[in-house]
Amino acid sequence: MEKLDIGKYIESAIDSITQHAGPALDGIALVIEGIVDGLQNALLSAPSWLIMILMALIAYYVQAGGIKPALTKKGFKKGFGLAVFTVIGLFLLLWMDYWEETMQTLALVLASAFLALLIGIPLGIWAARNLKADQVIRPVLDFMQTMPAFVYLIPAILFFSVGNVPGVVATVVFSLPPAVRLTSLGIRGVPEEVVEAAQSFGSTKRQLLFKVQIPLAMPTILAGVNQVIMLALSMVVIASMVGAAGLGERVYSGILQAKVGLGFEAGLGIVILAIILDRVTQALGGLGKK
Structure with missing residues (x-):
C-alpha cells in the first residue's frame, strides 16, 4: 500500500x-x-x-475597582500594591538596560491580543447564536489548541518571511481559541429568563445582543481577554525564532550562546511583564461585573 503523504498535500x-x-x-x-x-x-x-506612571495609574485604577472604591481604605490598599510593583518592576528593567526590549515585547503582545480579540469575539458571538457555526468552529479550535506552537511558525515564515509579522501571525493563531470559547460560553450563560424578558419587551436581535447578552457576559469575555494576553506573552520566546524583536530575542540568544545570565535576565523581564498584565486583566473582570 502506498504511503499517505499528508505533508505533500499541505505543502502543495x-x-x-x-x-x-x-x-x-x-x-x-x-x-x-x-x-x-x-x-x-x-x-x-x-x-x-511617563510609561511607568501611566501603567502604574492603570494598574491602580483597575485593581482598586475604579475611582470611587479607590477612595476607601480597602480599595486604596489593593490598588496601591500593584501600582508600586509596576513601578519597581519597570524601573528594574530600565536599570538592567532592557527597556527597549520590554516595550517591543509589550507592543507585540498588545498587537497580537488586539487582532486575536478582533477575530475571536465575533466568532464567539456567532458560535453562541448559531448551532451549526458552533459545530464547525469547535473542532477547529480543538485542533488549534492541541497543535504544538512551533508548528505555527512554519506557514507563518512561508507566507510572511521573517520578522515581527510572522511572529504576530503565529501568536494570533495560538492565542485565538480562548477568546472564541469564553465569549461563546459567556453569551450562552446568560439566563434564559433574562433573554425571554428582553424579547417580550420587543427587543430586536441586535438590541438583545448589545444591551443584554454582552453586558451580562462581560466578566467571562474579560476572562478570555486575560487568557489571550497570557498566551500571547507565552509565545514571545517562540516568536523570536522567526525574527520577532523583544525580550524573547534575548532569551533565544542566551540559549544559542549558552549564556545563563542573559537568558535569566530576559526571562525575569518576561515574568515581570506577565505579572503586571495578568493582574491588570484579571482586575478588569471585576470592573466588568459592575
Whole structure:
C-alpha cells in the first residue's frame, strides 16, 4: 500500500496560496507591521518615566475597582500594591538596560491580543447564536489548541518571511481559541429568563445582543481577554525564532550562546511583564461585573 503523504498535500496547498494570494498576504503584512511599528514607536518615543506612571495609574485604577472604591481604605490598599510593583518592576528593567526590549515585547503582545480579540469575539458571538457555526468552529479550535506552537511558525515564515509579522501571525493563531470559547460560553450563560424578558419587551436581535447578552457576559469575555494576553506573552520566546524583536530575542540568544545570565535576565523581564498584565486583566473582570 502506498504511503499517505499528508505533508505533500499541505505543502502543495501552501504553495498555491502563496502564488495566488500574494497581494492579499502583502496587504495583511502591511497592516500588521503598521500596527506593531505604531505601538513600538509610541512606547519607545515616550519617556520611560511617563510609561511607568501611566501603567502604574492603570494598574491602580483597575485593581482598586475604579475611582470611587479607590477612595476607601480597602480599595486604596489593593490598588496601591500593584501600582508600586509596576513601578519597581519597570524601573528594574530600565536599570538592567532592557527597556527597549520590554516595550517591543509589550507592543507585540498588545498587537497580537488586539487582532486575536478582533477575530475571536465575533466568532464567539456567532458560535453562541448559531448551532451549526458552533459545530464547525469547535473542532477547529480543538485542533488549534492541541497543535504544538512551533508548528505555527512554519506557514507563518512561508507566507510572511521573517520578522515581527510572522511572529504576530503565529501568536494570533495560538492565542485565538480562548477568546472564541469564553465569549461563546459567556453569551450562552446568560439566563434564559433574562433573554425571554428582553424579547417580550420587543427587543430586536441586535438590541438583545448589545444591551443584554454582552453586558451580562462581560466578566467571562474579560476572562478570555486575560487568557489571550497570557498566551500571547507565552509565545514571545517562540516568536523570536522567526525574527520577532523583544525580550524573547534575548532569551533565544542566551540559549544559542549558552549564556545563563542573559537568558535569566530576559526571562525575569518576561515574568515581570506577565505579572503586571495578568493582574491588570484579571482586575478588569471585576470592573466588568459592575
